[in-house]
Amino acid sequence: MKKVLFAVLAFPMVALSQTNDSAVIKQISDEMLSHGKAYDLLHQLTKQIGGRLAGSPAFAKAVQWGKTSLESMGADQVVLQECMVPHWVRGGADKAAITSIDHKKTNRVLDVVALGNSIGNGTITAPVLAVEDFDELERRKDEVKGKIVYYNHAFNPTFIKTFQAYGEAVVYRGAGPSRAAKYGAVGVMIRSMTESVANDPHTGGTRYNDAFPKIPAIAVGPRDADYIWELSKHSGFTMSMTTHGHFLPDTIGHNVIGILKGSEFPDEIITVGGHLDSWDVNEGAMDDGTGIVQTMEILRTMKALGIQPKHTFHFVLFANEENGLRGGLKYAEEAKKNGEKHVFALESDAGGFTPRGFSLKLNPAQLAKVRSWIPLLSAYGTNEISADGGGADVGPLGQMLGTPVGELMPDSQRYFDLHHARTDVLENVNKREMLLGAVNMASLLYLIDKYGL
Amino acid sequence: MKKVLFAVLAFPMVALSQTNDSAVIKQISDEMLSHGKAYDLLHQLTKQIGGRLAGSPAFAKAVQWGKTSLESMGADQVVLQECMVPHWVRGGADKAAITSIDHKKTNRVLDVVALGNSIGNGTITAPVLAVEDFDELERRKDEVKGKIVYYNHAFNPTFIKTFQAYGEAVVYRGAGPSRAAKYGAVGVMIRSMTESVANDPHTGGTRYNDAFPKIPAIAVGPRDADYIWELSKHSGFTMSMTTHGHFLPDTIGHNVIGILKGSEFPDEIITVGGHLDSWDVNEGAMDDGTGIVQTMEILRTMKALGIQPKHTFHFVLFANEENGLRGGLKYAEEAKKNGEKHVFALESDAGGFTPRGFSLKLNPAQLAKVRSWIPLLSAYGTNEISADGGGADVGPLGQMLGTPVGELMPDSQRYFDLHHARTDVLENVNKREMLLGAVNMASLLYLIDKYGL
Numbered sequence: 032m033k034k035v036l037f038a039v040l041a042f043p044m045v046a047l048s049q050t051n052d053s054a055v056i057k058q059i060s061d062e063m064l065s066h067g068k069a070y071d072l073l074h075q076l077t078k079q080i081g082g083r084l085a086g087s088p089a090f091a092k093a094v095q096w097g098k099t100s101l102e103s104m105g106a107d108q109v110v111l112q113e114c115m116v117p118h119w120v121r122g123g124a125d126k127a128a129i130t131s132i133d134h135k136k137t138n139r140v141l142d143v144v145a146l147g148n149s150i151g152n153g154t155i156t157a158p159v160l161a162v163e164d165f166d167e168l169e170r171r172k173d174e175v176k177g178k179i180v181y182y183n184h185a186f187n188p189t190f191i192k193t194f195q196a197y198g199e200a201v202v203y204r205g206a207g208p209s210r211a212a213k214y215g216a217v218g219v220m221i222r223s224m225t226e227s228v229a230n231d232p233h234t235g236g237t238r239y240n241d242a243f244p245k246i247p248a249i250a251v252g253p254r255d256a257d258y259i260w261e262l263s264k265h266s267g268f269t270m271s272m273t274t275h276g277h278f279l280p281d282t283i284g285h286n287v288i289g290i291l292k293g294s295e296f297p298d299e300i301i302t303v304g305g306h307l308d309s310w311d312v313n314e315g316a317m318d319d320g321t322g323i324v325q326t327m328e329i330l331r332t333m334k335a336l337g338i339q340p341k342h343t344f345h346f347v348l349f350a351n352e353e354n355g356l357r358g359g360l361k362y363a364e365e366a367k368k369n370g371e372k373h374v375f376a377l378e379s380d381a382g383g384f385t386p387r388g389f390s391l392k393l394n395p396a397q398l399a400k401v402r403s404w405i406p407l408l409s410a411y412g413t414n415e416i417s418a419d420g421g422g423a424d425v426g427p428l429g430q431m432l433g434t435p436v437g438e439l440m441p442d443s444q445r446y447f448d449l450h451h452a453r454t455d456v457l458e459n460v461n462k463r464e465m466l467l468g469a470v471n472m473a474s475l476l477y478l479i480d481k482y483g484l
Numbered sequence: 485m486k487k488v489l490f491a492v493l494a495f496p497m498v499a500l501s502q503t504n505d506s507a508v509i510k511q512i513s514d515e516m517l518s519h520g521k522a523y524d525l526l527h528q529l530t531k532q533i534g535g536r537l538a539g540s541p542a543f544a545k546a547v548q549w550g551k552t553s554l555e556s557m558g559a560d561q562v563v564l565q566e567c568m569v570p571h572w573v574r575g576g577a578d579k580a581a582i583t584s585i586d587h588k589k590t591n592r593v594l595d596v597v598a599l600g601n602s603i604g605n606g607t608i609t610a611p612v613l614a615v616e617d618f619d620e621l622e623r624r625k626d627e628v629k630g631k632i633v634y635y636n637h638a639f640n641p642t643f644i645k646t647f648q649a650y651g652e653a654v655v656y657r658g659a660g661p662s663r664a665a666k667y668g669a670v671g672v673m674i675r676s677m678t679e680s681v682a683n684d685p686h687t688g689g690t691r692y693n694d695a696f697p698k699i700p701a702i703a704v705g706p707r708d709a710d711y712i713w714e715l716s717k718h719s720g721f722t723m724s725m726t727t728h729g730h731f732l733p734d735t736i737g738h739n740v741i742g743i744l745k746g747s748e749f750p751d752e753i754i755t756v757g758g759h760l761d762s763w764d765v766n767e768g769a770m771d772d773g774t775g776i777v778q779t780m781e782i783l784r785t786m787k788a789l790g791i792q793p794k795h796t797f798h799f800v801l802f803a804n805e806e807n808g809l810r811g812g813l814k815y816a817e818e819a820k821k822n823g824e825k826h827v828f829a830l831e832s833d834a835g836g837f838t839p840r841g842f843s844l845k846l847n848p849a850q851l852a853k854v855r856s857w858i859p860l861l862s863a864y865g866t867n868e869i870s871a872d873g874g875g876a877d878v879g880p881l882g883q884m885l886g887t888p889v890g891e892l893m894p895d896s897q898r899y900f901d902l903h904h905a906r907t908d909v910l911e912n913v914n915k916r917e918m919l920l921g922a923v924n925m926a927s928l929l930y931l932i933d934k935y936g937l
Binding site: 442 | 513514517518523641642644646679681838862863864865867868895897898901914915916917920
C-alpha cells in the first residue's frame with residue numbers, strides 16, 4: 032500500500048513538472064523551426080568558407096567566423112583555445128587509371144581520391160592484386176611485392192545502423208596501406224566507405240605503421256570498384272595512380288569556445304559542440320557543418336527564450352577531428368589541468384539528419400534517468416537512448432575526467448552517401464531535419480541542466 | 485490467480501513465437517537490403533517512363549511496365565482492372581511575370597506551374613490582390629473584381645509532422661480559385677505548398693466549384709512568393725499569367741493487380757499498394773514511384789524467402805490518385821460488387837523516406853494488437869503506430885467495406901520539398917531509406933497475415 036500511496040502523491044508533482052518541461056521543449060521547438068538561423072549560418076560556412084582541413088587558410092578563416100558567430104548568437108564570452116594541429120595537404124589532383132588488361136594497353140580512368148594523411152609518390156604504374164579482405168591478403172602475401180593492392184571490402188548492407196557497417200569496413204582505410212606495404216606493395220587502393228549508388232570516391236584518414244614504407248593510398252568510387260572487382264576475377268591488369276599528399280610542419284589551430292555563465296553552478300560545465308574542420312574535397316556540410324550550426328542554434332535559442340542555465344555552458348567548435356583529434360584532446364587536457372568540473376558533454380557529428388535519439392556513455396542510473404525523459408522528447412524524434420555512445424571530440428573528456436558524454440544519433444541511412452565525398456555540400460542538407468536535431472539536443476541539455484544526471 | 489497462471493503458461497509460447505517472428509523479419513530485412521530490386525525498378529519507372537498523369541500515353545506505358553514487373557516478381561496472376569480516368573493536359577508552358585510596379589513597367593519573371601485540373605486562359609494581365617488567407621479575402625471581397633488573387637498562406641513550420649502543415653495549407657490550392665472567382669477574380673496564384681529553401685513551384689490538383697467561373701490558377705515558387713508578399717506590403721502591381729490547361733474526354737485507365745494466392749484463406753484478401761500515376765512535371769519518384777516499387781519488392785521478397793501467405797495478397801498499382809482517385813474507388817466498388825472479403829489494406833504514398841511507423845484506421849482492439857508488435861519492428865524504424873490513419877487509395881475500401889486500412893508513415897521532413905515539384909526525381913530518393921520502408925511494410929503484413937487483426 033505504501034507504494035500505491037506514494038504513486039498517488041507523487042503523480043501530480045511529476046505531471047506538473049512534466050507539463051512545464053513539455054511546454055519549454057515545445058517553445059524550443061517552435062523557436063527553432065520558426066526562427067532558426069542554423070541554415071543561414073551553414074550557408075555562410077559552406078559557401079563562403081567551404082572545405083577547411085586543420086592547418087589550412089580556410090580553417091583559420093572558419094575560426095574567425097566561428098568566433099564572430101558565437102558572439103552574435105549571444106555568448107557571454109568567446110575564447111580561442113590554441114592547440115597544435117597536423118597540416119596535411121593534398122598537393123595536387125589525385126588520378127588513377129587502368130593502363131592494361133591482360134597485357135593489352137588501355138586507359139580506363141577511375142574516379143579516385145587520395146586518403147587523408149597519405150604520402151603521395153607522383154605517378155606510379157604497377158600490376159594490381161585485388162583482395163576481398165585482410166584474410167585474402169595474408170593468404171596471398173607472396174604475390175604482393177611490387178604490386179598495387181586493391182581492397183574490395185564492402186559495407187555490410189544488413190546493418191540497419193550504417194555506422195556499424197562503417198566500423199567493420201574502415202579498418203581497410205586505416206590499416207590497409209601499411210599492411211600491404213609490409214609485404215612489399217607499392218601502392219594501395221580501397222573501395223570507398225559507402226553504400227551509395229553513385230560513383231563519387233570518399234576520402235578519410237589513414238594511419239601508417241611507421242615500421243613499413245609509407246606507400247601512397249587512394250579510394251575509388253563504388254561503381255568503379257564494382258568494375259575492378261569483376262575484372263579481377265578473370266583478368267590481370269595494371270594501373271597507374273598519381274598522388275601528391277604530404278605533411279607540412281604542425282601549425283597552430285584553435286578550439287572556439289562560446290561561454291554562457293551558469294546562474295547556480297557557474298563552476299560546473301555542460302559542453303555541447305561539433306568539429307569545425309572538414310576534409311578538403313567538399314564543403315563539410317554534414318561533416319560537421321551541421322554539428323557546428325546546431326551548436327550555435329542552441330545558444331541562440333536559449334538567449335531568445337530567456338533560458339538561463341544553472342550550469343555554465345560551453346559551446347565548442349573543435350579544431351581537428353578529421354585527422355588528429357587534437358582539438359578534443361586539448362579541450363580535455365586543459366579541463367584536467369585547470370581542475371574544471373564537467374557535468375556532461377554532448378556532440379553532434381553524425382550528420383544533420385532527422386533525429387532518432389542519443390547515443391550516450393552513462394552509468395546505469397544516469398541512463399535510466401535520461402530514458403525516463405523519452406516521453407518528453409519522442410514527439411520530436413527521440414525514441415531511442417542507447418548506451419553504446421561516445422563521440423570523438425567529447426570522448427577525451429570522458430576518458431580523462433570521467434565526464435558523462437554522448438552524441439546525437441540522427442537517422443544514418445544517407446550519412447555514408449556523403450561522408451568525405453564531394454557530395455557533402457549544403458544542397459544535401461535538409462533545413463528541417465537539421466533543426467530538429469538541434470531541438471532534441473537543446474531539450475536534452477535543458478533537462479540535464481535542470482535535473483542533473 | 486487464473487490470470488497469473490495463464491501468463492506463466494503463455495509466456496514461453498509468446499517468447500518462442502516472437503523469436504520466430506523476429507527471425508523471419510530479420511530475413512526479410514536482410515533479403516531486401518542485400519538483394520532488393522526496388523531501386524532498379526524505380527530507375528526504370530522514373531527514367532524510362534517518367535511523369536505519368538492518368539490518361540497520358542506515359543501512364544499507359546507504366547501500366548504495361550507494371551504488369552510485366554509484377555509478373556517477373558512472381559505474382560501468380562496479374563489482372564488489369566479497367567476504370568475510366570480524367571484526362572487533364574497542361575497544354576503548354578506555364579508562365580508568369582510581374583509586369584508593372586506602382587504603374588511603372590517591369591518584367592520580373594516568376595517561376596510558376598499551373599495547378600492540375602485548372603483551365604487555362606492563354607495570357608491574361610491584371611492587377612494583383614495579395615491576401616494571407618480566406619479571412620482576408622472575405623474582408624476585401626469588394627477589391628477582388630478583375631484582379632488576380634494571390635494567396636500567401638504559408639506552411640506552419642512548428643508542426644513536427646509536415647503533413648499537418650500541408651493539411652492546413654492545401655485548402656488554398658483546392659478551393660482558392662473558386663472562392664476568388666466568386667467575387668470576380670480573373671486568375672489565382674497560390675504560394676507553393678512547401679517549406680523548401682528552393683524556389684521550385686509545386687503543382688497539385690485544384691477543385692472548381694461549378695457555381696463560379698473556372699479561372700486559371702497557378703502556384704509560384706516560395707522564394708518568388710516571399711518577394712511578392714513583401715512587394716504587396718508597399719506597392720501595387722500587375723502581373724501576367726499564361727496557362728493552357730484543359731480536359732480531354734475521360735479515357736480508359738487501369739489498376740494493375742498482382743495476385744498471390746493464399747494457402748489457408750484464399751478468399752480473404754490483404755492488399756498492399758501505391759499509385760502508379762504521377763504529375764506530369766517530374767518523374768513521380770517519391771510520389772509515388774517508391775510506393776509502387778516497395779509493393780513489388782514485398783512480392784519479390786515473399787517469393788525469394790518462400791513466405792507463402794495464408795491469405796490472398798493483392799499487390800495493387802492504383803490508376804489515378806492525383807486528380808480523381810478513380811483507381812482506388814474502382815478497386816473498392818469491384819470488391820463490394822463481387823462480395824470480396826478484405827482483411828486489411830496498406831498503402832505507401834508518403835514517400836520512400838526512412839520509416840517511423842504506420843498510420844492506421846483500426847478499432848481499439850486491433851490497434852492494441854498491432855502496437856504489441858512494436859518491439860519486433862522498432863529496430864527497423866517503426867516506433868509509432870498512430871490511429872489517425874487513412875491512405876487515399878485504400879480509403880474507399882475502408883469506407884465501402886469497413887476494411888481496416890492504413891499507410892506507411894515515413895519521416896516527413898523532406899516530403900514537401902519534392903512533392904509535386906520538378907525535383908521529385910530518382911536522384912532525391914535514397915535506396916536504403918526506401919528499402920527500409922518496404923522492410924517495415926512487409927513485416928507488418930507478415931504479422932497480420934499470420935495472426936489476423
